[in-house]
Amino acid sequence: MTTKGTETNKKEDLLIKDRKYMWHHMSKHNENPMIFVSGKDSWIEDVDGENYIDGMSGLWCVNVGHGRKEIAEVAASQMGTLAYSPMSQSHIPGIELADKINEWLEGEYRIFYSNSGSDANEVAFKIARQYFAQNGQSTRYKFISRYRGYHGNSIGAMAATGQAIRKSLYGPAPDGFKHVPPPYCYRCPFGKEPSSCQLECVSTIRDTIEWEGAETVAGIILEPTITGGGLIIPPKEYVTKVRELCDEYGILMIVDEVICGFGRSGEKFGHQNFQVKPDIVTMAKGLTSAYAPLSITAVRADLYNSFKDNSGQNHFRHVNTFGGNPVSCAVALKNIEILENENLVERARELGRQIERKLQRLEHYKVVGDIRVFGFAAGIELVEDKRSKKPLSDEKMMKVLSVCKENHVILGKNGDTVPGHNNIITISPPFVLTDEELEKVVASLECGLMAIESE
Numbered sequence: 001m002t003t004k005g006t007e008t009n010k011k012e013d014l015l016i017k018d019r020k021y022m023w024h025h026m027s028k029h030n031e032n033p034m035i036f037v038s039g040k041d042s043w044i045e046d047v048d049g050e051n052y053i054d055g056m057s058g059l060w061c062v063n064v065g066h067g068r069k070e071i072a073e074v075a076a077s078q079m080g081t082l083a084y085s086p087m088s089q090s091h092i093p094g095i096e097l098a099d100k101i102n103e104w105l106e107g108e109y110r111i112f113y114s115n116s117g118s119d120a121n122e123v124a125f126k127i128a129r130q131y132f133a134q135n136g137q138s139t140r141y142k143f144i145s146r147y148r149g150y151h152g153n154s155i156g157a158m159a160a161t162g163q164a165i166r167k168s169l170y171g172p173a174p175d176g177f178k179h180v181p182p183p184y185c186y187r188c189p190f191g192k193e194p195s196s197c198q199l200e201c202v203s204t205i206r207d208t209i210e211w212e213g214a215e216t217v218a219g220i221i222l223e224p225t226i227t228g229g230g231l232i233i234p235p236k237e238y239v240t241k242v243r244e245l246c247d248e249y250g251i252l253m254i255v256d257e258v259i260c261g262f263g264r265s266g267e268k269f270g271h272q273n274f275q276v277k278p279d280i281v282t283m284a285k286g287l288t289s290a291y292a293p294l295s296i297t298a299v300r301a302d303l304y305n306s307f308k309d310n311s312g313q314n315h316f317r318h319v320n321t322f323g324g325n326p327v328s329c330a331v332a333l334k335n336i337e338i339l340e341n342e343n344l345v346e347r348a349r350e351l352g353r354q355i356e357r358k359l360q361r362l363e364h365y366k367v368v369g370d371i372r373v374f375g376f377a378a379g380i381e382l383v384e385d386k387r388s389k390k391p392l393s394d395e396k397m398m399k400v401l402s403v404c405k406e407n408h409v410i411l412g413k414n415g416d417t418v419p420g421h422n423n424i425i426t427i428s429p430p431f432v433l434t435d436e437e438l439e440k441v442v443a444s445l446e447c448g449l450m451a452i453e454s455e
């Protein structure tokens with residue numbers, strides 16, 4: 001039998017087992033998943049030996065690119081030295097990483113380790129509630145977030161998520177999670193144009209605080225830019241104004257940096273684009289470039305002080321077994337060293353500028369409604385026609401993505417917050433993407449657009 005024949009059999013064997021035993025995330029029952037076997041830089045290779053540009057860095061996470069042997073070596077070495085010890089005590093990679101994160105945050109924060117972005121947000125909610133409870137404000141338990149924002153899949157993080165489609169089967173959500181309309185300029189929820197905008201998206205937060213009763217609100221959680229909900233970039237003053245509202249009403253500002261952090265925004269953290277200091281910052285994904293699971297809830301040091309009494313009354317009663325695993329912490333440290341040594345945050349910023357320029361050439365396609373770029377993440381909102389802004393059908397969206405795939409580029413599709421609104425192509429490649437590869441990404445999307453316009 002030829003090698004090719006053997007490979008085909010191997011793939012068929014794998015698919016038989018996959019169909020029998022695997023339960024894939026999010027997708028409909030997936031009879032024909034791509035099976036990936038390796039990755040190098042911005043490319044991933046499947047079991048057929050086909051190579052694709054990973055235009056989404058997996059799930060917006062492999063920021064330093066695939067196949068970094070230096071990270072693998074650090075992981076192996078840490079595993080051989082100390083593979084595990086719980087976070088009720090301490091270990092060297094955990095301490096060093098907490099120090100490094102403080103440097104990156106340009107502030108003084110206490111670092112609480114968990115495993116995933118969802119975990120990090122759950123921890124933020126629990127810390128915020130306990131903080132107020134032990135500071136004589138136990139009426140403060142509510143959190144405000146935005147419709148279309150995504151904050152995770154566990155019950156609390158899902159409650160904060162503003163995407164009906166991901167929640168409808170899993171209710172009722174816990175009490176205390178309130179939503180406000182997003183700062184979605186292309187489809188302004190307040191019917192405004194940029195020329196008539198008076199930041200109603202901020203006033204609505206103030207109204208919600210007032211109507212709920214400020215004394216009941218513990219926190220506002222937001223991404224600097226909504227990413228998974230369709231790359232919704234707020235007006236320039238929005239994040240600063242949210243900070244001001246938090247100060248005015250004594251509410252904690254929780255910034256979800258799970259995607260925006262570690263360079264994706266063109267700065268170390270997304271909020272640094274707006275010169276604000278959050279009270280709590282959550283991070284995951286790019287923290288390790290997804291080479292190992294790890295997340296962080298970074299809490300303003302002075303908030304931590306109220307948890308620090310010797311009586312034991314005020315301890316934060318939360319533990320998770322794997323959070324702060326030394327291997328994951330060592331991986332995160334190496335990942336950050338790579339980001340620093342290879343100037344990858346600056347490179348992400350530069351790639352963002354380049355993609356913004358290149359995407360302009362797609363503006364004339366009648367299905368291109370809006371093009372949004374934040375750092376090195378792009379959202380291209382596709383519509384049936386520019387005037388009606390009717391979201392492009394799912395079928396056509398799939399066609400665009402499959403043409404990209406035929407061109408060996410994997411892109412994403414987002415915005416699936418309510419049925420029929422799954423119409424935003426998302427691009428978020430590794431920061432090691434070359435200029436030529438960037439051109440290939442945009443060219444593949446252009447082929448996809450041509451394909452549906454010629455139908």
Ligand code: PMP
Binds near residue numbers: 119121152256
């Ligand atoms: N917050 C944001 C902004 C996210 O994009 C995600 C994941 N896509 C999460 C939280 C949850 O992270 P995880 O999947 O690691 O639980």
